[in-house]
Amino acid sequence: MASADDLRLLSLIDSTSSAGEDVFSSFSDYLKPFSTLSSTTSRNKKQDRATTVRALAKQFLPFLNKSMSLLPKRLSVAKSDDGARESALGLFRVYELCVDCLELVSAQLACKPHTVQSQRLRMIYCLDVWGLYENVYAEGFTVLEKLKGGSDCKSRKCLLLPEVQDGEAELALVVVDAVNAIIKAVAMGQHLEDKRCRKVLLLIEEVRPWFRVLDAKASEKLQRGIVTYMGKCAVSLVKEAERFDEDLVLSFCDLTVKELYKSALSKDRIYKFAREVLSVLFGVKYRKMSVTIDISMALLRSLTCQFEDESNENLMEFYDLVAYCAHKFRAAGDMYCAKVSNKLNEMELLAYEKMFSLSSNLGQVTRITIADILLNDVYVTEDMHIERARILIWKARMTRTSGTEHLNECICLLSEAISILDEVHHGPNKEGTPSSHMLPIAYCLRAFCTQEAEPNSKIERECHTNLDAADSCTTLYSLLLSSPQKSKRGIGKILEQELLAYEKMFSLSSNLGQVTRITIADILLNDVYVTEDMHIERARILIWKARMTRTSGTEHLNECICLLSEAISILDEVHHGPNKEGTPSSHMLPIAYCLRAFCTQEAEPNSKKVFQDIRTSLNLWLRILSLDDSGDSLPTENIIPLLYNMIDLMSVKGCTELHHHIYQLIFRLFKWKNVKLEVCLAMLWECRRLSHALCLSPISDTFIRTLSENCGDKSTCINFWIDCLKDSKAKLIGFQQNFHDLHNNYLRASNKDEGPFQSDITTDDIKDAASELISSASLSGTSSFVAAYLYYDLCERLISFGKLSEALSYAKEAYRIRTLIFHQKFKYSAEKQFEKHNDAGKISKIRTFGIKNFQVYGWVATEFWPCGNFLWDVNCCYLSPWSVLQCYLESTLQVGILNDLIGNGLEAETSLSWGKAISCSQSLFPFSVAFSSALGNLYHKKQCLGLAEKELQNAKEILIANQRDFSCVKCKLKLEVTLDKQLGDISRKKIDRASQTDGFLHAESLFSTALGKVCCSAWKSCIRSHGEEIAEEIVIDRNGGEVLGHKLSKTKLNIKEPTGNRASRRGRRAIPTCLSKDKDLISEPTSRLTRSMRQSLKEQCQNLSNVPEVMSNNSNFCDRSDGTRGERVFLDTKNAVLGFCICYKEKCQQCLSEEATGSGSLNNLVSLKWELCHRKLASSILVSLGKCLADSGRVHLAHEALLHSISVLFKSNWSSHNQPSVSQLLEFIRKEVARDVFAVDRAVILYNLCWLNLRNYHCRESRSICCDLSHIPFTKLVSWLMLAFVLSREVPILFQKVSRLLASLYLLSSSSAEFSFEYDGNELSASHWVSFFHQASLGTHISYHFISSLSGKHKSRCLSDKECTEATCSSCMVPEDLDLPRLAPERTEDLVQFAREFFINLPSSTIICISLLGGALNQLLQELMHIRSPVCAWVLISRLNPESQPVATLLPVDSILEDMSDDSANLSSTKATQVESLKGPWLCPWGATVVDEVAPAFKSILEESYASSSTPREDTTESRCLWWKKRKKLDHRLGIFLRNLEASWLGPWRCLLLGEWSNYKLPDSVQKKLVNNLKSKCKMEVNEMLLKVILGGGTENLKGEACVAQLSLRNGCYVGRGGYLYEEDSCKTPTAASNISESRHELALKLIHDAAAKLGQQDEHENREPIILVLDPEVQMLPWENIPILRKQEVYRMPSVGCISAVLKKRSLQGEPARPHLDSFPLIDPLDSFYLLNPGGDLPETQDMFESWFRDQNFEGKAGSEPSATELTEALENHDLFLYFGHGSGAQYIPKREIEKLDNCSATFLMGCSSGSLWLKGSYIPEGIPLSYLLGGSPAIVATLWDVTDRDIDRFGKALLEAWLQERSDSSSEGGCSQCESLANELAAMNLKGNNTTKRSRKPSSRNKPAPSNVDDGSGKKIECNHKQRRKIGSFIAAARDACTLQHLIGAAPVCYGVPTGITRKKGIDSLLPSSSC
DSSP, X not given: OOOHHHHHHHHHHHOXXXXXHHHHHHHHHHTGGGXXXXXXXXXXXXXXXXXXXXXXXXXXXXXXXXXXXXXXXXXXXXXXXXXXXXXXXXXXXXXXXXXXXXXXXXXXXXXXXXXXXXXXXXXXXXXXXXXXXXXHHHHHHHHHHHHHTTXXXXXXXXXXXXXXXXXXXXXXXXXXXXXXXXXXXHHHSSSOOHHHHHHHXXXXXXXXXXXXXXXXXXXXXXXXXXXXXXXXXXXXXXHTGGGSOHHHHHHHHHHHHHHHHHOGGGGXXXXXXXXXXXXXXXXXXXXXXXXXXXXXXXXXHHHHTTGGGOOHHHHXXXXXXXXXXXXXXXXXXXXXXXXXXXXXXXXXXHHHHHHHHHHTTSOHHHHHHHHHHIIIIISOSGGGHHHHHHHHHHHXXXXXXXXXXXXXXXXXXXXXXXXXXXHHHTSTTOTTOTTTTHHHHHHHHHHHHHHXXXXXXXXXXXXOOSSOOHHHHHHHHHHHHHOTTXXXXXXXXXXXXXXXXXXXXXXXXXXXXXXXXXXXXXXXXXXXXXXXXXXXXXXXXXXXXXXXHHHTXXXXXHHXXXXXXXXXXXXXXXXXXXXXXXOTTTTHHHHHHHHHHHHHHHHOTTOTHHXXXXXXXXXXXXXXXXXXXXXOOOOHHHHHHXXXXXXXXXXXXXXXXXXXHHHHHHHHHHHHTTOOHHHHHHHHHHXXXXXXXXXXXXXXXXXXXXXXXXXXXXXXXXXXXXXXXTTOHHHHHHHHHHHHTTSSTTTOOSOOXXXXXXXXXXXXXXXXXXXXXXXXXXXXXXXXXXXXXXXXXXXXHHHHTTOHHHHXXXXXXXXXXXXXXXXXXXXXXXXXXXXXXXXXXXXXXXXXXXXXXXXXXXXXXXXXXXXXXXXXXXXXXXXXXXXXXXXXXXXXXXXXXHHHHHTOHHHHHHHHHHHHHXXXXXXXXXXXXXXXXXXXXXXXHTTOHHHHXXXXXXXXXXXXXXXXXXXXXXXXXXXXXXXXXXXHHHHHHHHHHHOOTTHHHXXXXXXXXXXXXXXXXXXXXXXXXXXXXXXXXXXEOTTSOEEEEEEOOOOOOBOOOOOOXXXXXXXXGSOOOOOOTTSOSSOOOOSXXXXXXXXXXXXXXXXXXXXXXXXXXXXXXXXXXXXXXXXXXXTTGGGOBSOOOOOBSBOBHHHHHHHHHHHTBHHHHHHHXXXXXXXXXXXXXXXXXXXXXXXXXXXXHHHHHHHHHHHHHHBSOTTSSOOOBHHHHHHHHXXXXXXXXXXXXXXXXXXXXXXXXXXXXXXXXXXXXXSGGGGXXXXXXXXXXXHHHXXXXXXXXXXXXXXXXXXXXXXXXXXXXXXXXXXXXXXXXXXXXHHHHHHHTSSHHXXXXXXXXXXHHHHHHHXXXXXXXXXXXXXXXXXXXXXXXXXXXXXXXXXXXXXXXXXXXXXXXXXXXXXXEOHHHHHHXXXXXXXXXXXXXXXXXXXXXXXXXXXXXXXXXXXXXXXXXXXXXXXXXXXXXXXXXXXXXXXXXXXXXXXXXXXXXXXXXXXXXXXXXXXXXXXXXXXXXXXXXXXXXXXXXXXXXXXXXXXXXXXXXXGXXXXXXXXXXXXXXXXXXXXXXXXXXSOOOOOHHHXXXXXXXXXGGOSSSHHHHHTTOSSSEEEOOTTOTTOGGGGOOTTXXXXXXXXXXXXXXXXXXXXXXXXXXXXXXXXBOOEEEEEOTTTTTSOGXXXXXXXXXXXXXXXXXXXXXXXXXXXGGGTOOOXXXXXXXXXXXXXXXXXXXXXXXXXXXXXXXXXXXXXXXXXXXXXXXXXXXXXXXXXXXXXXXXXXXXXXXXXXXXXXXXXXXXXXXXXXXXXXXXXXXXXXXXXXXXXXXXXXXXXXXXXXXXXXXXXXXXXXXXHHHHHHHHHHHHHHHHHTTSOOOHHHHHHHHHXXXXXXXXXXXXXXXXXXXXXXXXXXXXXXXXXSOEEEOHHHHSOBGGGGHHHHHTTSSSTTTTTTSEEEEESOOEEOOOTTTGGGSOTTOO
């Protein structure tokens, strides 16, 4: 009898008011005794277990049976309301629990094993009712696994199903039913998965034998269900075909067809399935046509394979499917017909063959009777004419088969079919009808039958079949010749008609009929058109054959050119004959010239004949078209595409001199066709034929002039253009976007009339317009072409505002679309190549490409040739291949330049090299020069100056050699100016390297040449104020040589001139003084340089008289803002205005811009665009010239150059006599402007102004100044740098320079009264600002790379979640909580708040930023601090911690030289070091940095280590001993080097690098007591934060008294002084307690020593928190982790602080909610590992050491063989830890890009040579596999900095892994926080079933779970979580180093990139371990 508990629980099942979870909780408690069975694993208690099972069965079996009888009834009907669904989910958990319990006691039941699984199937049916298909899928496989039991997987090859058992019908029913349920779950699920579909294929193959066991009825029912859901799966796969492997889709469709044929009741659904698949296939937009072709052809092929058992009706349905496919491909365009024509023809022939062979089995009479029934009774209506014609042909075949006596009847049948099909063919819907191929077939068949019936019949050729039959052509021609009534001309006409028939029948891309057509043309040329009176006809056929020849491929180009040349020769004779006017050939001659030009361009791109033929062609056309009454039947439509190609070819080659004539012809032709010029204008704009390649303006002056000649002055009005384009949103927005920002808020200061642009064009508007275009057509069409232009122009617009990251995303989208279109027009073969270059002894590899067989597809190249029936649609928007090529190259250049600007050198070099290769192969000179210029700039940044100069000189030579072809003067000047400036910059850089003062003249001459070109008269068309003239002159020295060599405007600035003692000048050698009011801005320099530039500068300052430091206040400056001027560093932060004006006698840039836009003149807007470009060029050259003058010691001239650079940016007339004063210009340059097109230019000027002033800062001590720029206050310099910091926020190279200089200046301000000023932000001290700017200068490129990566991954996730396109998704932006990598705000007024938030959001770990300042910045610091002794460099250290004030120090660096007297170093000077490496020369990863100057020993050690790393060639005892001796000496040298580095670089400040104490109680109490003693006994005001840091370093760090004195500082900053390092005097600053008596000083030092000693009694290294090092790229190669003080410290590396925040915040992208008061440090389980061991197969000892051990730990992985990239990708995604033991970093097995695409990459352990080394490429992003893993989401990467030997690094690896596993084992014995316990309980509940499967669940992954550090308990107190006290993976590295024999040479190599990562113990992993495992 049921107990009360039983009844209560059973009643809960029936109760509708009970909550499902409550029911489950009650059942779980009641059935808890079963848990003892699921947890019992001991093999020695089988008897006790059996007893327990019997007892449980006796007690609970009735209850379980009753429950499982009630639950299906309750769950058999699904309800839609949420409450019912929640209740049902709880009941399903109850159901599953009951089935599991029943399974546990099933051994004691008298039933078959599958009985319990039948109960589970009942639950699956209920789950299916509720649509819980994920559960259905899981439970279905559970059934199959249980039924398999303990079968031997190896013997059965791990099948999914149990072995077939004959006679077991019940078991078969369970198996097949489970399979059916699984397939349905896959078909009905929300998302298809590749693995699941493949499992379905396996299940289908394995389930077939089980159907034989079933009875017929059950078999039929289940088979029907399986094929039904297979069909649904197949359709879904086809719908998303591009997401899956194509072979999978094809296999699935093929198997479905086969199963449908096998199912007797499903045959009627075969073609229904096929139609559905094809409908879905052709209905999906944006699909690659290749995928559509492959799937459709494969489906038709699968159907044909089943014809043997089918009837004619199904064959007719198959034919309809073929016709449907043909229609769809034809509708998609000729280009796709070309790809499928052969396949469809083969398919159609196969279908006919099958049909006739089947019908032949029927009696002849029967077949004819059936045909008669169809003709007389069925196909009798008009809508079935096509079917009737098909049966007529069919009957004719059967009639002819019966004998020749029925030939006349056969001919009649074919004639009737021809009559029907001819009507259809010439009807309104003739294109795309299924009968299009039947008409030529009918004609051909009738011809053959007629030949048999009447052999002497005179046949007139009308059509051919779709089969190539050259022989039949010859026969027909012979028949025509046999007729005496036919003349040669008549035969020619007939054969031409045959050619026309072929033109109709076949597309250009089809190879069918090609031989026949060429044969016919040859007959016409050789036998027919051979007399003089048929020259015109001959020329026409020559052109026709040339077209066919070109279509067949570029290998026949020379033959094609010869044919056209012969045609030209013939037509030229006719043209110059007596009847040259009005002949039918008058248009053929220019056409022939034009076509020959195109072919010549393809055959010889560099040939001048191209231009000659085009020019001749235009002249001929202009003469013809000027004869209005010539009576010539000119096919004007056909000329239009030729003109389009002509103008596009000229544009891409940069030749525009013929554009005016081409535009004239186009306008005349459209006018004659009665097409309005407004429509013509819109079409030309749509295809962007209004300018030329790389032109700044989208509309050329030539076009505007030509348009005005045809439309009058109204055509130059903006409103006219808007009216022409208003019918298309995309066209109008594209037009407005190009001119929009010329009149935006940047230029408007008042709310007055906005002119013709009525609304603001936003980014969203452009994205929406582009999205509409893309969604409306295929990605290779005109709409996509226009959309790409929208993105391209938007990118250019964003670049002008300095928004480079956002611009790059749109540039890539434009490039993606244009690449798709490009590949539709062109084909080529390319090969990557690497060329070695020796640049001043530095070997560098550059990436190049070899382009072969670059050609236009044949059908593309000839589709516009006016031959045969060709007739052009004047309303067609045509994309020529040259237009497509131009756009593709422009996007390639744009992407390359943007990657270069943001620091991605590798991507930039790839893009630019690729673009250059194509440009040079096609002799596209503008692009060749542009790409070479960009590459020269790239090589310059990579410090390959020789290579850069070579590239730029090559570009210059191309310009000179092709001057005549560059018709656009401004574009040519722009390229020339850019090249001259770049060469000048390189020349100046070489001076820095070689210290060749004579080189200044060369650099200045280059800059001067560039200035001369900027100031030439070609720029006069730019916007200027009234009455402006550019006065030009060339400054020549007395010897006739050009000194400055540039043309200068006579510009005057009100610069205060010093009135010094003019007698002090020393003749011609004297440095020029300031200019008088009547002199040019930049005066003539001295012809010879002084011996010492610096000394001459000082003499200049001393000889100049005193000038008051008062700025001119007499300016007529009109500020339209109402802000007030501040007194602190952030001057005028409230004056960030939308518009401002500076009008002084003449109009400024803004006023002219307003005037230009207000006038509504297109000419003015175009000129305004050029004016902006002009100013940018001039300003950049003047800045470079100013830097060069400053380097040569001519400071005043440098000042004037920089002022001139400001003037040209903002004044429209810099040659006016009335110029603004210096104060006005400086006030102007520091204004903040919204949407500033000069943002980056102003940042460059501000930085250089500040740098120049700081370099000469102490010259003002003499109170002798050369101009107003010589006495800029220090605070104003800092404020300018602040503005430059904001303006350059997305230009990494400049941003780094500005940030580093700002950090240095703030440090100086804290240590010297001379530079002190009040800081902005009340709570922000000097150390805050120093550390903020310092961290901003580190890893800038990589931070932006992280932002781009996060944004891209967020977009891809947004796309999958919201089904939106990349271009239109407004939410595809980086979320605000992931915006930490941003380095600067958009306005200076937000900078204080930005810095506050930066420190608030710092991660909890201490961050140490380290930079080494050398070179020019080192010299600057020495001069500013009056350092008397030389300093090699400065080390800048910033310590960041969210719980304390930052600490910043600037310490002088001594050069670390090896002590050669030490025996350990003797090796470096002996021949023993000259080891010839078997691996080739060592390549230094960092090239050359300041480390090589101050620590050359390190590079030497690594080079010798590399050379000696190979084992001795002769394996003898002596050689091994010698080898070990060398290695140990190198190890000793490296240890000494690291000790010296710490001592000489850091000294007592090495304590800054230590982590915080883990146990805060003791240090805090000791520190508080010490602070009180110092205040009371020593009368010292102590900086507690600094004191805490000093105490943390221990007593050994208190050897000097510098730190003690520094404790009195309140700003957290310290600056060491050269020559006084660590001496007390160096610490005395205005804020130091310098009056402390000696006794108090000694007492303070004693107190500090005592406190430090007390703290040192504990094991300090074991109780410190980890630190994260953020290293400057120039010092990242050093093993900082191994300097003595950090040897036992837990250390991690990250490239930037922004990257730390990005990694820790990345969990937000996985949808994890943000939790306050918790740090999100990741966790990993080291047992959840995947290993890749010795994949190269040449490290057997390593494999022997680890392989068996890894297997013992139950790790997954591979050993001794290479994996696939896909396999490694899955391993990185699905495991917590990836272990690699092999050569290098493993990048040879998985590309870096694939790693970076990952969203949640595992932690990584890379034990290979230099696996953690970062390669420096100049100023670009460092390259290295650790950065790729970080971008992929890896929390930590352990890797080596240099090459290591296998045995020693293997010891390290094993020691570290064992420590991690031991920590994991120990973690279970210690308690954790409540949240962690809750997580463990949830995982335990999920494991209730006790299924000990080997499949590891990856959701949730432990590394996605944060390791909480502390939790607020509600009372405001924080409870420490155990995770914070647990050791992290980096804490074990120090001990593992000791396992190495060479503890420095090998032990110091491994470092850990990433963030502190904890070790956890995941539930479910332990169950996978063998019983012996820990």
